[in-house]
Amino acid sequence: MRPRTVPLLTAGLLALAGTLMALPSASAATTGCRVAYRVTNQWTGGFQADVTVTNLGDPLSGWSLGFDFPDAAQHVTQGWNATWSQSGAHITATNADWNGVLATGSSTPLGFLGARADANPDPTGFTLNGVACTGATSTPPPTGAAPALKVSGNELVTSAGTPVILHGVNRSGGEFACIQGNGIWDGPMDQASVTAMRSWNVRAVRVPLNEECWLGTASVPAQYGGAAYQNEVRAYVKLLISNGVTPIVEMHWNHGQYTGPSAGCSDVRATCQKPMPDAQYAPAFWTGVASAFKGNDAVVLDLFNEPYPERATGDATAGWKCWRDGGTCPGIGYPVAGFQSLVDTVRATGATNVILLGGLAYANDLSQWLTYRPSDPTGNLAAFAHVYNFNACATTACWTSQYGPVAARVPLTLSEIGENDCAHGFVDGLMDWADARGVGYLGWTWNTWNCATGPALISDYTGTPTAFGQGLKDRLARVPS
Template sequence: MTIRSRWRAGLTVGAAAVLLAGGLAVASSAQAAAGCRVTYAVPSQWNSGFTANIAVTNLGDAIDGWTLTWSFPGSQSVTQAWNATVTQSGAAVTARNASYNAALGTGASVSFGFNGSWSGSNPSPATFSLNGTTCTGSTNPTSPAPTGTGGPSPTPTATPRPGGDAMAAVAAMQPGWNLGNSFDAVGADETAWGNPRVTEALLDNVRAQGFNSIRIPVTWSNHHGPAPAYTIDPAWLARVQEVVGWALDDGFYVMINIHHDSWQWINTMPADRAGVTARYNALWTQLAAAFRDAPAKLTFESVNEPQFTGSSGDAQNAELLNELNTSFHRIVRASGGGNATRLLVLPTLHTSAEQARIDELTATFAALNDPNLIATVHFYGYWPFSVNVAGGTRFDATTQQDLIDQFDRVHRAFVAKGIPVIIGEYGLLGFDRHTGTIQQGEKLKFFEFLGYYAKLRNITTMLWDNGQHLGRTSFVWSDPELWAQIRSSWTVRSGTASSDQIYVPRTGAITAKSLTLNLNGTTFQGLTGADYTLNGNTLTLSAETVTRLVGNRAYGINATLQARFSTGVPWRIDVITYDPPLLANATGTTAAFAVPTQFRGDQLATMEAKYADGSFAGPHNWTAFKEFDVTFAPDYAGNRIVLKPEFFAEVTDGARVTLTFHFWSGTTVTYHVTRSGTSVTGTVA
């Protein structure tokens, strides 16, 4: 069976509705000819959300500036819009032109779209008004049309072609998911990095989670022949085609690329420009031919995280990446068929959102002058927070501003000018070790804000998942709380708090405990599991309530509460009994050393390391705070804190290092370690 037998023509839709209406009023004169045609389409709908596209064709005299209004007949809300500024008050919706599409000549059309949420049902609006006049479907040369005379026309049989409007198509891709560490694995096949073979059931389950697009990274290095043909292994190509076909059958927008080739051989382009270019062009020539007749929902990404080794600097890097991107564009467009208008994704250098990198890609877009191009960057957060180093334990103002700045830069450079942007990968770099590198509540706040701000800036996001999030065979999320927060952020905001933990000492008097609520535009609805008082945004549990919650004050979590808000997911609050952790003396080696630790209900946040003179010890010697999971890691089950070989590799032989362990209760405990050759001695301070 060939792959074409699996591809379906057009869009696969969960629900579709198309409404034709007419009527257009002009702002300048009541005597001017007025009339228009409005098409309202719902090409995609899922459990609680939908995508709508609206096209307006001017049948009357030219206008400069337009406002379209309508009312939703059901419980529907606009959550993200493109090509127009859309606001909503109750059921009433107003869409105003963007700066670049205000003028509508006679016979001209404008299109815009939005993502929305719904409950109960999702009926189409019955009438539209443009510039204050109700649409009628006919031209009126003398006066505005009377209110309420419009109505739905028969539904056309065809749905809009994906890719016909790049902004609309990319918005419809939201949200997206990465099939990571499978076809991009460097090795013999898709199982080389520990994941099982991809199945139709996996893709079905990903689609059922609400994802509308899937990025399938592919590394081709080990799957093609030598120069000059660089013939792709037919079996490997057929397997990629098979999985792409399954994804298209599921209704996904699909993105494929050239992935880890970027650091395996493309990075040598400064020294071997002709050889790298020939190999790269040969691969894309074959891929363009293989997927030439695929549906328009398949998109191509030129290269993942492009990088160059040994270049002369930024100028040459920009020149080389521009050559790759333009060669890719030329090859795909010249192959014809669906590739003549297929959506193509071009990255910045390193897929970075730095302004200089954005400016370089902007120049390439301007030179290509192709409306079916998409810009892409990756986002893994503010680095100290993303890996938990340099004291970056919290989603604080600095971490939030870093996200805002990066999203704002790509919005200004591309989205505001009608060029769509996909964050092709997002997450936290600490996830490469495990998701506990970043404390749970701080992690949830990061993903809540990321989803909100991406929606605000009309940016489509694709979650990086190398198998650590959704089980490839169990189809179960490893962190359901994180998944609930991510999914909720696609449509609404959630309230959070200054912490998801309340620590209560094991001994001594119990006092009242307070947290600061972050409403994030929601309203507080109450606290499940305890009495409370609320003063402004300060939530307080009385000493009496805390006493009841901790019970016999056993170490660890004694009670779990939920703060509920008007939208989004509840905020979990653990009430924890603790005592300051107790550390003990120890001996070991630089290859295997651990501090015996009675955690006594507390959890480790970070670790400082300093020499006697106050200078910083260990890796990253520009900061006292070492990298979590790389230089140290708590082992709660084993009652120890492990100091890793990577830490001692950069500790001065014979020097005593003072470690300060910071715990989430606010407790700090100091400890001394001394390295003597490969031997290590640890003592309680």
């Protein structure tokens, strides 16, 4: 992401058995729930609905019911037996003081008065404490440390050969706060924040970094660069791994002046997205990062955020050649580190970690990825793409024709997905496509920003989802771990 007809009385059982991965423990909670929703009366402009929530899992000492209204005109105006709130289309009902305890198999009745337009469709996608339902139960195994990964055909696998698909979120901050003189991170990077991520069943977190901050150049306040920055990155990576989360360490912003087409800034410093990595600092950055994490193949290395050399060269073929080979690229005023040289840089340290590479057009174009992909002596090279509703490749037809052949040959992760409308209809369709093909995805971003100005998943660091984030949270609760 660049920074920045009326139905009659109805009754339905909408259920959800989700899988909330627990933190390491002797036993993991059994989860599951069932929701019955029924419109008991309706009139012009309004209606009344009864909701019955049944807990099928382990006893609960507190609960929160969530669902989305399908029609924009539907609103809760008054509710009972819970505290009701609404944000956009998303409804939350939290237990009252007297009905917070739900034993296994027990139910509690709720209800509300609502407003509507002509249509009054039943909501779907009910969740209870973030677990979305089918009326079944699930007991996830205890979670240990994140496993070492390697490439096997078109899959990421553990040392035992178990396939792993990367599902999770981005955690923005390390790419910009330091160079702006505001700190090292944006918001908390502690155990509580990771526990909140795990409550969403997040299994991978992408951590964007700034090359000048890692290297401690003169552009960065001393307290936020060099060893101080590196130590913070190492500590966060270690924390993620210990919680069973795969860290993806990524170079986001880099040094080098670029003022051509689609330039994000005219600053030579690493303060915006440049079209390609620079040959001045990028090799040193990747020598340092690869050296820091070599021998720990639980860490995945993402060489560069969103290449767009074709905007500078004016030609896709020249763009792909610049992407792979670097050097003097037309339209780019600084020497470029091509991805073959950066793969070589990482491998020269002895690091065998999986490496991720995105394509052109801000990592949205993978049309020639297989043709131009660098050679890797370890065979641990995988692909990524970034997909938003405003990208060129934003349709099922494009994903199938362009991403499908890549996913058939190498592991593919959609390492940034999102939409700029505070909704999740677009990413729902994208995740459907990905799930059918064993392709991973990570939402942008686990930051408390305004989702009206960019795809922010949460409204607070305890993990309260935005309307956009609710779509990813519901999906992560039910995709296989």
